[in-house]
Amino acid sequence: KNQVEQSPQSLIILEGKNCTLQCNYTVSPFSNLRWYKQDTGRGPVSLTIMTFSENTKSNGRYTATLDADTKQSSLHITASQLSDSASYICVVSSDSWGKLQFGAGTQVVVTP
Amino acid sequence: ETGVTQTPRHLVMGMTNKKSLKCEQHLGHNAMYWYKQSAKKPLELMFVYNFKEQTENNSVPSRFSPECPNSSHLFLHLHTLQPEDSALYLCASSQDGTASNSPLHFGNGTRLTVT
Numbered sequence: 001k002n003q004v005e006q007s008p009q010s011l012i013i014l015e016g017k018n019c020t021l022q023c024n025y026t027v028s029p030f031s032n033l034r035w036y037k038q039d040t041g042r043g044p045v046s047l048t049i050m051t052f053s054e055n056t057k058s059n060g061r062y063t064a065t066l067d068a069d070t071k072q073s074s075l076h077i078t079a080s081q082l083s084d085s086a087s088y089i090c091v092v093s094s095d096s097w098g099k100l101q102f103g104a105g106t107q108v109v110v111t112p
Numbered sequence: 113e114t115g116v117t118q119t120p121r122h123l124v125m126g127m128t129n130k131k132s133l134k135c136e137q138h139l140g141h142n143a144m145y146w147y148k149q150s151a152k153k154p155l156e157l158m159f160v161y162n163f164k165e166q167t168e169n170n171s172v173p174s175r176f177s178p179e180c181p182n183s184s185h186l187f188l189h190l191h192t193l194q195p196e197d198s199a200l201y202l203c204a205s206s207q208d209g210t211a212s213n214s215p216l217h218f219g220n221g222t223r224l225t226v227t
Contacts, residue, residue, distance in 0.1 A: 002154060009152075011224065016223060043202050043218030044155075089155070098217075102154035 003027045004092050006103035013080055013110055021106045023073040023090030031093035035064050036074050038087045038105070047075070047088075077108070085110045115139040118203050118219035125193065126227055133188040133222045135203030143209050144186045145216070146178060149200040161186065164208055193226045200224070 004025045013019045025033070032051045036044035048057045048064040050073070056065050061078045077084055090103040116137045125131050130193075137144065146158040161180040162169035177189040186203055200221045207214040 004154070041220070043116070043204070043220045044216075045218070046215035049215055075195070100157070104152060104154050 002092055003094070003101045004103040006088075006090050006106050006109075007044050008106060009104070010107040010109070013108065015080060015082060015110050015112050017080055021075045021088050021090075021108070023075070023103055025071050025073075025090075025092045025101070027071075027092040027094040027101050029031065029094070030068060030071075032062075033066055033073050034100075035059065035062070035089040036089040036091060037062075038089060039059070040086070044089055048077060067095075080108075080110045082110050082112065084108060114205055114219060116205055116217050116219035116223055118201075120207055120222060121220065122225075123225045124225045124227060125190070127193060128191070128194070129193075130191040132190065133201055133203075135186040135188075135219055135225075137184055137186075137203075137205040137217070139205055139207075139217060141205035141207050141217070143206045144177075144183070145182060145204040145206075146186065146188050147204060147218075149202055149204040149221070155202065158188075160209070167209070190224075191226075195226050197199050198224055198226045 007022045034049045035047040038044040046063050047059050050057050050066045051111050063076045066073045085104040087107050089105045092101045119134045144161045148156045157170045158172045159178040165170050179187040191208045202221045204216040206216050
């Protein structure tokens with residue numbers, strides 16, 4: 001079973017609306033949690049990195065939250081734009097050697 | 113541009129062919145990685161190089177052979193592949209190993225199709 005589970009698997013939202021993506025993990029011990037955006041036909045691009053002591057971090061219209069106690073993270077997209085259509089990948093760094101565990105991603109489609 | 117360049121972008125090869133994927137990073141990073149991305153599956157780590165030394169081989173079949181001649185270049189040599197090896201192969205680099213908080217910088221990948 002994957003140690004990083006993302007939900008939903010996909011979602012469609014109207015341009016201008018907000019949405020929230022979820023990431024639950026069982027990885028332990030925890031080092032940091034990362035969110036990446038992957039456009040179709042491109043490699044993933046880093047959005048945020050959060051360590052144990054950080055519970056929120058923003059990058060423009062993207063805001064990530066982390067609850068290390070419940071091992072949950074969310075990525076909130078505000079006022080979505082067509083360019084937000086992409087796959088969003090949650091990645092957890094698992095131990096002192098920094099081994100990364102990847103989620104399968106949430107595919108977001110923003111429609112006009 | 114991401115600072116990590118992969119060539120070719122697309123590759124179709126038969127099961128008896130030999131080909132190589134190339135990756136070059138212009139970021140002055142010390143660590144480089146090969147990942148395999150199959151549809152609707154998490155990225156799978158294949159190989160890690162730190163300061164040109166291979167530090168991880170994630171039980172990858174020997175038909176995949178990496179080469180890292182220097183900190184800026186990484187190759188993946190392919191031979192006698194199987195159709196199930198068809199996937200997007202991503203190269204990445206980071207300033208340090210993934211134990212640090214430095215993000216991975218990915219190339220745009222090589223879409224490989226094995227016929």
